[in-house]
Amino acid sequence: MIKVKKHRSxxxxxxxxxxxxxxxxxIISAIWLIPFAYLLLHSFRAEPGAYVPYIIPKSFTFxxxxxxxxxxxxxxxxxxxxxxxxxxxxxxxxxTIMVLMVSYAFSRxxxxxxxxxxxxxxxxxxxxxxxxMIAIYQVLKLVGLNQSIFSLIIVYCGxxxxxxxxxxxFFDTIxxxxxxxxxxxxxxxxxxxxRVIMPLAKPIVIYTxxxxxxxxxxxxxxxxxxxxxxxxxxNVAVGLxxxxxxxxxxxxxxxxxxxxxxxSIPITVLFFVLQxxxxxxxxxxxxxx
Numbered sequence: 001m002i003k004v005k006k007h008r009s010x011x012x013x014x015x016x017x018x019x020x021x022x023x024x025x026x027i028i029s030a031i032w033l034i035p036f037a038y039l040l041l042h043s044f045r046a047e048p049g050a051y052v053p054y055i056i057p058k059s060f061t062f063x064x065x066x067x068x069x070x071x072x073x074x075x076x077x078x079x080x081x082x083x084x085x086x087x088x089x090x091x092x093x094x095x096t097i098m099v100l101m102v103s104y105a106f107s108r109x110x111x112x113x114x115x116x117x118x119x120x121x122x123x124x125x126x127x128x129x130x131x132x133m134i135a136i137y138q139v140l141k142l143v144g145l146n147q148s149i150f151s152l153i154i155v156y157c158g159x160x161x162x163x164x165x166x167x168x169x170f171f172d173t174i175x176x177x178x179x180x181x182x183x184x185x186x187x188x189x190x191x192x193x194x195r196v197i198m199p200l201a202k203p204i205v206i207y208t209x210x211x212x213x214x215x216x217x218x219x220x221x222x223x224x225x226x227x228x229x230x231x232x233x234x235n236v237a238v239g240l241x242x243x244x245x246x247x248x249x250x251x252x253x254x255x256x257x258x259x260x261x262x263x264s265i266p267i268t269v270l271f272f273v274l275q276x277x278x279x280x281x282x283x284x285x286x287x288x289x
Contacts, residue, residue, distance in 0.1 A: 036264075043257035050244075050253035064258040075252070076231055077259060080239035085266075087152050087235065088216045094153070095160035095212035096205065103167035104193055108179060121162045133225055140226070147230050152223060156216050163211075170204040171197065206274050214267055236263050 038055060043064055045057035068077040106118060136155060137146060145151040174197060182192045198205070216223075220237040227233040234242075236259065242248065243256035 039257045039260050042254055043261045045254050045257075048251060048254065050249045064254040065262070067252075067255050068259055068262070074248075075239065075242065075255075076234070077236075077239065079232060080234045080236045081262070083149050083233065084217055084235040084237075084263075087149055087156070088213050090153050091156045091160075091216045092209050092213040094157045095163075096208045098157065098161045099163055099167055099208050099212070100198075100201070100205065101193075102161040103164040103171055104197060106164060107168045107171035108176070108192075108197075109189070121164070125162050130221060133222060137225060147226065147228050147233050149226075149233055149235075151226055152216065152219075152235075155222065155226075156219075160212065167204050167208060170201065174200055210270060210274060213270070217263075217267060 041055065041057060044060040044062070045052075046059040046061040046063070047057065068075075106114065140146045140148075140151045140154075145154070178196055179192050182196050187195070216235075218237055219235065220241065223235045224238045224241075227235075227238055231239070231242075240256055240259045240263070243252040243259070
């Protein structure tokens with residue numbers, strides 16, 4: 001009887017703990033969603049102005065979205081959106097290829113100074129990227145690539161191989177016996193990479209693509225520096241910021257909210273569709289027993 005009572009009391013305690021955990025998570029999620037809910041509501045607000053003493057609009061309209069697509073002056077939202085999409089897509093493809101190849105080399109190959117290279121990359125990665133912005137801009141200016149969206153692709157991809165850590169950890173979970181079996185059958189390293197490793201690495205490929213796509217999509221600092229005031233070279237982050245200047249804030253704040261909603265849609269859809277692969281890429285291994 002005593003054991004039964006203890007068992008019941010433990011189950012009760014666990015239920016209380018689980019309920020408390022869920023309540024805390026719900027509260028945290030609600031707080032986290034407040035800014036997104038605010039943006040969404042005010043993207044449909046008919047009343048002008050940046051700051052209003054209420055959260056729920058008094059009247060709703062789609063005009064804030066229509067203004068983004070109808071007016072190419074003074075704001076070129078479609079141009080900015082296209083610039084951002086091109087940069088993010090090309091960067092994602094190139095970065096994914098580079099990261100996976102470097103990760104494979106560090107994980108599966110054994111060569112001189114291998115550990116030294118990994119330590120050097122880890123050390124260089126500790127320095128903030130903005131420290132080199134002036135030098136990078138001057139180099140791009142010398143070769144005639146300043147104020148070009150393609151210079152953003154070059155810069156984003158230039159140091160992408162340094163982000164090999166998670167991919168290497170994933171490749172390390174793949175048994176090396178698969179490589180040895182493939183070599184016995186006459187496969188070279190290229191065949192092993194594409195025919196043996198890649199079919200098992202779908203989660204980490206998806207994860208790397210997502211990370212490579214989202215970073216340029218939301219970049220403001222370097223994109224603003226490269227554009228240097230040329231509105232045709234803005235990405236959406238830099239372009240939407242111009243909605244918030246003192247001159248434009250009153251008339252264009254609700255359109256800014258609409259633009260922010262449109263910018264978030266591709267990333268949100270990608271994460272919802274590929275969430276399972278994203279989680280497996282971060283936490284799981286290629287081979288599970």
